Amino acid sequence: MSSKPTTSNGQDLPFSRAGGPGASTLAVHAGEARQKVGDSITDAIFCASTYTFANTQAVIDYIQQKQPREEYGRYGNPSQRVVERKLAALEGGEAALLFSSGMSALVGLLMTLMNSGDEVIFFDECYHRSREFCTKHLSRFGVVTHQVRACDYAAMEAAVTPRTRLLVSESPTNPHLSVVDLQKFAAIGKRHGVATLIDATLASPYNLRPIQYGVDYVLHSATKYLGGHNDLLAGVLIATQEKLEPIDKLRGIMGAINSPHNIYLLERGLKTFELRMQRHNANGQALAEFLDRHPRVEKVYYPGLPSHPYYDVARETMSGFGGLVTFLVRNADWQATAAIVDRMQLARIAPSLGGVETLIEQPLVMSYFEATPQDRQKWGIHDNMIRVACGIENTEDLLADFEQALRP
Amino acid sequence: MDPQSSSSAASKRFATRAIHVGAEPDPRTGAVIPPLVLASTFVQQVAGEWGEYDYTRSGNPTRHNVELTLASLENGTHALAFSSGMAATHAATMLLENGDHIVAGTDIYGGTYRLLHKITNRAGVTVTLAPTTDLSALRAAMTPRTRLVWLETPGNPLLTISDIAACAEIAHQHGALLAVDNTFATPVLTQPLTLGADIVMHSATKYLGGHSDLLGGALIVKSSSLRDRLYFIQNATGAVLSPFESYLLARGLKTLDLRVRHQCQTALELARRLQVDPRVQHVIYPGLPDHPHAALAQRQLTGGAGAIVTLEVHGGVSRAKRMVETTRLFRLAVSLGAVESLIEQPALMSHASYAAADRARYGITDGLVRLSVGLEHVDDLWEDLDQAIGH
Numbered sequence: 001m002s003s004k005p006t007t008s009n010g011q012d013l014p015f016s017r018a019g020g021p022g023a024s025t026l027a028v029h030a031g032e033a034r035q036k037v038g039d040s041i042t043d044a045i046f047c048a049s050t051y052t053f054a055n056t057q058a059v060i061d062y063i064q065q066k067q068p069r070e071e072y073g074r075y076g077n078p079s080q081r082v083v084e085r086k087l088a089a090l091e092g093g094e095a096a097l098l099f100s101s102g103m104s105a106l107v108g109l110l111m112t113l114m115n116s117g118d119e120v121i122f123f124d125e126c127y128h129r130s131r132e133f134c135t136k137h138l139s140r141f142g143v144v145t146h147q148v149r150a151c152d153y154a155a156m157e158a159a160v161t162p163r164t165r166l167l168v169s170e171s172p173t174n175p176h177l178s179v180v181d182l183q184k185f186a187a188i189g190k191r192h193g194v195a196t197l198i199d200a201t202l203a204s205p206y207n208l209r210p211i212q213y214g215v216d217y218v219l220h221s222a223t224k225y226l227g228g229h230n231d232l233l234a235g236v237l238i239a240t241q242e243k244l245e246p247i248d249k250l251r252g253i254m255g256a257i258n259s260p261h262n263i264y265l266l267e268r269g270l271k272t273f274e275l276r277m278q279r280h281n282a283n284g285q286a287l288a289e290f291l292d293r294h295p296r297v298e299k300v301y302y303p304g305l306p307s308h309p310y311y312d313v314a315r316e317t318m319s320g321f322g323g324l325v326t327f328l329v330r331n332a333d334w335q336a337t338a339a340i341v342d343r344m345q346l347a348r349i350a351p352s353l354g355g356v357e358t359l360i361e362q363p364l365v366m367s368y369f370e371a372t373p374q375d376r377q378k379w380g381i382h383d384n385m386i387r388v389a390c391g392i393e394n395t396e397d398l399l400a401d402f403e404q405a406l407r408p
Numbered sequence: 409m410d411p412q413s414s415s416s417a418a419s420k421r422f423a424t425r426a427i428h429v430g431a432e433p434d435p436r437t438g439a440v441i442p443p444l445v446l447a448s449t450f451v452q453q454v455a456g457e458w459g460e461y462d463y464t465r466s467g468n469p470t471r472h473n474v475e476l477t478l479a480s481l482e483n484g485t486h487a488l489a490f491s492s493g494m495a496a497t498h499a500a501t502m503l504l505e506n507g508d509h510i511v512a513g514t515d516i517y518g519g520t521y522r523l524l525h526k527i528t529n530r531a532g533v534t535v536t537l538a539p540t541t542d543l544s545a546l547r548a549a550m551t552p553r554t555r556l557v558w559l560e561t562p563g564n565p566l567l568t569i570s571d572i573a574a575c576a577e578i579a580h581q582h583g584a585l586l587a588v589d590n591t592f593a594t595p596v597l598t599q600p601l602t603l604g605a606d607i608v609m610h611s612a613t614k615y616l617g618g619h620s621d622l623l624g625g626a627l628i629v630k631s632s633s634l635r636d637r638l639y640f641i642q643n644a645t646g647a648v649l650s651p652f653e654s655y656l657l658a659r660g661l662k663t664l665d666l667r668v669r670h671q672c673q674t675a676l677e678l679a680r681r682l683q684v685d686p687r688v689q690h691v692i693y694p695g696l697p698d699h700p701h702a703a704l705a706q707r708q709l710t711g712g713a714g715a716i717v718t719l720e721v722h723g724g725v726s727r728a729k730r731m732v733e734t735t736r737l738f739r740l741a742v743s744l745g746a747v748e749s750l751i752e753q754p755a756l757m758s759h760a761s762y763a764a765a766d767r768a769r770y771g772i773t774d775g776l777v778r779l780s781v782g783l784e785h786v787d788d789l790w791e792d793l794d795q796a797i798g799h
Contacts, residue, residue, distance in 0.1 A: 017787055017788055017791050021784075021785065021788055022784065022785025022787065022788055023738070023785075024670075024783045024784055024785055025784040025785045025788045027781055027783070028747050028748055028782060028784055029737070029748070029784070041620045041739060041741055041748060041750075042620050042621045060768070130691055142542070214665075229441070229659055229662065230441055231659065260642040262505040265659075266620050268621065268656075268659075270539045271619060271783065272666065272667060272747065272783065274783075275663060275666040275667065275670055275783065276663065276666065278666075279666060345416050346416075346417070346420070346424065346428070348433060348440055350438075350440055355440075356427050356662045356663070357428070357431075358439060359440070391425040391427065392423065392662075392663070392666065393420070393423055393428070394420065394421035394422070394423040394424045395429055395523050396421065397420045397421050397423075397424040398424075
């Protein structure tokens, strides 16, 4: 239909301080109408599945795009447009599209860009369901997926063919937390006229804004840091309005729209985004340093540690390194590693990350239990690997929990 | 329930308890966030033998969870969640009987003033207002029939600080309970039960909810007999917090520590800038060294002096009116304690229900402006105040 992606650069805010509004000011106010329904201070939740027209002429005006407005819930709702503007402003992007989950946002993009015979190239450290969608499902429509080693820019460029449509990476990657040099990554796309996508879920726009480096599309599982309370699912794509327009149309057909109730929780969660991220960053850094010193820990993956292979890139491009910390237990098989996970009291065993509650998982068990040892080795999923998603609890309580769980 | 991990969370620090106490993952499904139970009624196994829950006015799992969190954060043993702060205050006053007497502070919310003077008095309960910042005045106001001392600290809107421990001692010497409206301080900064208070009251609408999107109130106590009396009143009168609001309140509490600390820092910085501004006549903020109760504030408010700033600008009422009507980030609205900054004129808004003579007597002048500092960047807020005060 005639809906257009929601745009925002935060300039609709009622002030003009040099350097632009602070992140928390954007989080609280960006994208919201100054005067809302019933003069309410907060946005209303529009539960309506459909929207009424005053008369036939109003329908015709809408179809002829004379009057932007809502039509039917699958094409969007007012709450969604507010959150899209807020997310675009936080990301420093032009426009945003909200989906019902991170995966539906990725699928929306891939289904829009890819035709039969086209190719997509991934850095291999990536969310296993993203990989699975490409290799098992996009392949059925004749789309070819190539995977190259993460952060190997020469290998990625060498894999580009005239049918390549999209280069994809996460940054930081999950669970190894490799940090992509976004300038190099975006440059490959520019040289070959291929679009680039960064899934920046693990960084969040507080820590990293890939659009600044020339990346075309940014994706977030908004279920994580953006929602922040482990109580909603959402996904978002940020790009120019022009790039998002065809994806918006496809979303209206596929129907992976987010619900008004859910969107309200996302908008509410975003209000404390900056404060939460500061605590996630502080807890992540503290835990990484604690584990790094611990005799039972063989290796820590955290971009904020000088020993991390991508420390320099991370320091240059990120303003914080997030709450996700991955580590290997010294001299432990998978059962001995699991015993540590099972001893945790504060941290809960669960997939996901980015919420206020600290979560812990053993990737071998949680995501790769059915994979072959060869595949796990190829993907760097070690038997003694533990992934921690730090919440925003008191830092000392968090460290004390690991201290007791790692006691021999 | 998982009593073992529940008790382990109970021994943790404030920020951790705010997230984990009353938030045990659902044992049936593993859901990391307990389910929101909207049911009005609960199916029973046997007629006349009640299960844990029977009817949502009497108890509801979602409300119970947030009550556990509130009790933990205030260092109490029990909490009761109400549909608004006024409903909570009203329930506390219903502990009294015909002929009993209440002593209340002079720097209290207009709605509390109205309840005491126009509703509670109808039951034959008498009220005396006394400045709880002045212990001899408090002592002088006590009578043999005084059953309840009610105070707010910091007070509203003059941000006076009352010494909770000293007031508790006076109340107890006279056989009265001390109730503290802890809305402005929040348990992040002050835990009155630890200082000797018997009842803590909150308008949970403010900092506890924190997002301007729910109405709620709470009473927190440290004695099970007092809890039983208040629960009887709550169940009999029915002003309970709804399950939806209980959920939003619990969610808001998870960031309470971060929000309040950040808001206090911003408020202190704004108060300092306003204080040296020649266009400003005077600034009231408990974190400023010239506040009349600065030393007590520093002792009793730990980690910050709150996020409400009261001021008067030069130019009188008309300049104050222009200021509150021309801020852009500070929105003109009653209420406080949320992520959005708010501005108001107490004489016309939050304290309009005072008798005009009492407003004058207690220093709530017509030109007074009250700021509730939100989460926005301090420089964005300063720019807004600067342009609104004008030249």
